[in-house]
Amino acid sequence: MHALEAAAFAAEDSTQDFAGALLAGLHAQPKRVPCKFLYDAEGSALFERICELPEYYPTRTEMALLKEHAAEFARYMGPDVELIEFGAGSGRKASMLLDALEQPRLYMPIDISPDAVAAAAGTVWHAFPRLKVVPVEADYTGPLALEPQRGQRRVGFFPGSTIGNFPPDEALAFLRRLAELLRGGGLLIGVDLVKDPALLHAAYNDAAGVTAAFNRNLLARANRELEADFLLDRFAHYAFYQPVARRVEMHLVSLVQQQVHVCGQAISFAAGETLHTEDSYKYSVLGFHSLAAQAGFLPRATRVDPEHRFSLHWLEVPA
The missing domain is CATH 3.40.50.150 (Vaccinia Virus protein VP39)
Incomplete structure (x- = not known):
């Protein structure tokens, strides 16, 4: 008998947690969501690919x-x-x-x-x-x-x-x-x-676009789990180094003025408005x-x- 055991700890409903956090963040100003929600199954797989990139x-x-x-x-x-x-x-x-x-x-x-x-x-x-x-x-x-x-x-x-x-x-x-x-x-x-900020910029803006796909997967996850209707091609991945705060910020930028729906709620984005998805200090x-x-x-x-x-x-x- 091997030693791999089932955990005796019940996790909270991750979809419910995601819905609450995303709706709260979309109604906030500026819009933001905790970065832990980037890591569903697809997000985790994409992050493993990021770890193999030459820039990362x-x-x-x-x-x-x-x-x-x-x-x-x-x-x-x-x-x-x-x-x-x-x-x-x-x-x-x-x-x-x-x-x-x-x-x-x-x-x-x-x-x-x-x-x-x-x-x-x-x-x-x-x-x-x-x-x-x-x-x-x-x-x-x-x-x-x-x-x-x-x-x-x-x-x-x-x-x-x-x-x-x-x-x-x-x-x-x-x-x-x-x-x-x-x-x-x-x-x-x-x-x-x-x-060097140039090294940081390259690490979070890889040439293959894997980090961009990882970032946009947050919206794809909302579509899968929360009956959302994000159009992924209307959002651009944007990551930059903020030297005063010593952090890389990662955002999803709305390319047009648009309205999306999440859990039946209508959310408006102005052109150029961002959803802040991650910081890396x-x-x-x-x-x-x-x-x-x-x-x-x-x-x-x-x-x-x-x-x-x-x-x-x-x-x-x-x-």
Whole structure:
């Protein structure tokens, strides 16, 4: 009998959550929607394609850092740990870390997307068939009620620079929740760094148009799930770096004056009006250390690639 277990955590109705968030955001000024709703099954698949693009440096840079430093980070984590991954991806990064850990006891991927959770859990279980794998379909950005620890040290894994999707105040609140959840253990986290705006522009405006398709999929998802009538060719993908705020902003720009319907409600767009779909904040190493310390973590080890594009941080939490 293999160790892959069904999660004992009931996720909220994602379609209902999406409907409420999208309608609230469309009635707001300016219009916006939380970026977590970009990641339905189709969105998650498109994001995996983005990670393979030549312009998109974060994934390959983080993978290279993990390959070089996984053993070092595993020594900091110690033996017999429970590894919790926040925001499950393909499972490849977690597998690299698990391979370096000494007798890990459990792997728990947590994600709002059931497809992402299943993919990560399946990848890890096939690589480590004796490891207990507990997939959890849940919104990890909110409060999490996990089973009490049973003697093992609990450590978190938050790769992919996803912390950049949170505004600074929300990033601080999120890290504080993780510090409480991981008390006595720690967190390995990937953080994208401030760099040449041209590199950032290329990463979010790839020549193949995959990021544009990923962005527009939000509207396609609304059409599929919420009886919406967005015409995708009337919206343009627009992403740019805002240097004062140190963030990349991603928008969908209405190309014409138009009216759309979502859940039976009429929504008007002026020509040039945008729906703000994602932010991606960039940090300096010292700036992120300050944020982590405010949240209750102790920065213990940081590794940066030679071109200073990306960073991995091991943060500990006192018991």
